[in-house]
Amino acid sequence: MTAIDAARHTYHHGDLRQALLEAGLELAAASGPDAVVLREATRRVGVSPNAAYRHFADRDALLEAVSDAAMARMAGSIDEIFDAIPPGDPREVACAQLRAVGTGYVAFAVDHPGLFRTAFFVPADMERAATAEKAGRSGRTPFELLTVAIDGLVASGTMPESRRPNAEFLAWSAVHGFALLVIDGPLRALPRPAVDATTQRVIDMVEAGFTAAE
Amino acid sequence: MTAIDAARHTYHHGDLRQALLEAGLELAAASGPDAVVLREATRRVGVSPNAAYRHFADRDALLEAVSDAAMARMAGSIDEIFDAIPPGDPREVACAQLRAVGTGYVAFAVDHPGLFRTAFFVPADMERAATAEKAGRSGRTPFELLTVAIDGLVASGTMPESRRPNAEFLAWSAVHGFALLVIDGPLRALPRPAVDATTQRVIDMVEAGFTAAE
DNA sequence: GCCTGATGTGTACGCCGTCCACACTGCCAC
DNA sequence: GTGGCAGTGTGGACGGCGTACACATCAGGC
Numbered sequence: 001m002t003a004i005d006a007a008r009h010t011y012h013h014g015d016l017r018q019a020l021l022e023a024g025l026e027l028a029a030a031s032g033p034d035a036v037v038l039r040e041a042t043r044r045v046g047v048s049p050n051a052a053y054r055h056f057a058d059r060d061a062l063l064e065a066v067s068d069a070a071m072a073r074m075a076g077s078i079d080e081i082f083d084a085i086p087p088g089d090p091r092e093v094a095c096a097q098l099r100a101v102g103t104g105y106v107a108f109a110v111d112h113p114g115l116f117r118t119a120f121f122v123p124a125d126m127e128r129a130a131t132a133e134k135a136g137r138s139g140r141t142p143f144e145l146l147t148v149a150i151d152g153l154v155a156s157g158t159m160p161e162s163r164r165p166n167a168e169f170l171a172w173s174a175v176h177g178f179a180l181l182v183i184d185g186p187l188r189a190l191p192r193p194a195v196d197a198t199t200q201r202v203i204d205m206v207e208a209g210f211t212a213a214e
Numbered sequence: 215m216t217a218i219d220a221a222r223h224t225y226h227h228g229d230l231r232q233a234l235l236e237a238g239l240e241l242a243a244a245s246g247p248d249a250v251v252l253r254e255a256t257r258r259v260g261v262s263p264n265a266a267y268r269h270f271a272d273r274d275a276l277l278e279a280v281s282d283a284a285m286a287r288m289a290g291s292i293d294e295i296f297d298a299i300p301p302g303d304p305r306e307v308a309c310a311q312l313r314a315v316g317t318g319y320v321a322f323a324v325d326h327p328g329l330f331r332t333a334f335f336v337p338a339d340m341e342r343a344a345t346a347e348k349a350g351r352s353g354r355t356p357f358e359l360l361t362v363a364i365d366g367l368v369a370s371g372t373m374p375e376s377r378r379p380n381a382e383f384l385a386w387s388a389v390h391g392f393a394l395l396v397i398d399g400p401l402r403a404l405p406r407p408a409v410d411a412t413t414q415r416v417i418d419m420v421e422a423g424f425t426a427a428e
Numbered sequence: 429g430c431c432t433g434a435t436g437t438g439t440a441c442g443c444c445g446t447c448c449a450c451a452c453t454g455c456c457a458c
Numbered sequence: 459g460t461g462g463c464a465g466t467g468t469g470g471a472c473g474g475c476g477t478a479c480a481c482a483t484c485a486g487g488c
Binding site for chain 3: 459460461462463464465466467468469470471472473474475476477478479480481482483484485486487488
Binding site for chain 3: 010037038039040049050053058059
């Protein structure tokens with residue numbers, strides 16, 4: 001009954017698109033992308049199934065919109081942690097930023113597994129990865145935040161230039177893989193404290209890979 | 215028409231379970247877990263939809279069997295690369311083993327994305343991760359191969375004992391995440407040579423994380 | 429040589445996504 | 459004002475899916 005217009009009296013809804021999107025987000029949050037069922041979303045909004053087709057080309061279009069919204073929520077969540085880092089020694093700030101992005105990434109996945117899986121369900125390629133739709137309040141995607149952190153590592157001399165190109169991919173892979181193994185992979189059974197501890201070790205590994213001497 | 219009994223003349227099939235499993239594998243290989251459709255599998259085998267229920271409790275049971283078989287194929291594929299490593303200096307062997315598991319893992323994901331996604335679709339927890347169903351010909355799961363490699367790193371003094379506990383998770387996360395980002399994530403557009411090069415950098419990162427001085 | 433249990437078939441139900449024709453309504457031109 | 463039009467929601471239908479229930483067919487042990 002959240003965010004839902006169960007007893008509508010006007011023939012027209014007003015903002016059906018937004019309502020469907022929110023219903024879709026609820027479904028996704030509860031059980032992942034497969035649960036984003038067009039008929040169920042319209043049911044929750046109190047509208048006939050076909051009404052959805054005035055706002056989304058088909059179920060995939062709805063799912064994609066939900067996916068984008070989920071990604072935006074994740075971006076906002078990470079952004080918040082990122083922005084809370086106090087200024088200071090550039091080297092330390094950059095390390096803290098890297099850690100913030102990684103920690104926030106895993107935390108969001110663990111706290112909102114359905115949204116996390118939905119965010120990555122509709123395969124978005126690199127160009128679309130930075131669209132405003134997917135960005136958080138501040139307009140920065142997790143990928144961009146990662147870029148900021150890594151640039152800081154290079155600028156502060158913590159990481160050699162030679163390792164810079166596409167370094168985002170390495171950090172991202174580690175954290176993304178860990179998140180997935182934990183939320184619906186073989187590490188599902190890991191208790192939360194172990195998840196948090198291992199998250200830090202994953203980030204340690206990334207740091208070591210960035211800063212290790214050759 | 216592969217591995218399919220399209221024109222059966224006996225009332226009983228003979229080995230319907232196996233036939234359905236193979237049909238399911240074909241579907242999974244072509245388009246991932248969602249494509250494992252019970253009715254389509256029975257259709258390919260030339261049998262009525264309900265016949266499947268004599269061998270699988272429901273569609274999920276079929277999918278799980280297909281998932282296990284997909285995991286076994288991956289295990290076999292990695293095993294092969296692993297076993298091809300020539301003996302020699304223990305330190306070098308251990309490093310080569312680690313690299314073999316990582317490289318094989320990503321290669322399988324890229325070459326058989328549908329099977330890879332299916333293998334991880336039905337969430338198997340740690341206990342089940344080592345079951346014979348999922349093992350390759352030699353009976354060793356990728357996780358076990360990873361364990362062998364890491365144990366070798368410790369034994370040869372390349373990696374400190376203090377980092378040993380659950381180190382598998384770190385390596386696994388990095389490689390798994392990279393594979394997923396590449397096959398249906400934001401790195402989908404990455405050309406194959408770049409994928410291969412980046413795979414090696416991911417493994418470099420893992421190695422650095424294992425061996426770096428504290 | 430029959431009977432029984434295992435295996436495959438047929439029919440039917442409810443859910444899904446989606447197409448088509450139709451109903452309602454807000455708003456702009458006149 | 460009022461008539462009409464474009465935008466929005468409805469109703470009914472279709473085919474595909476998973477699956478339950480009753481029935482048909484067969485193979486092997488008494």
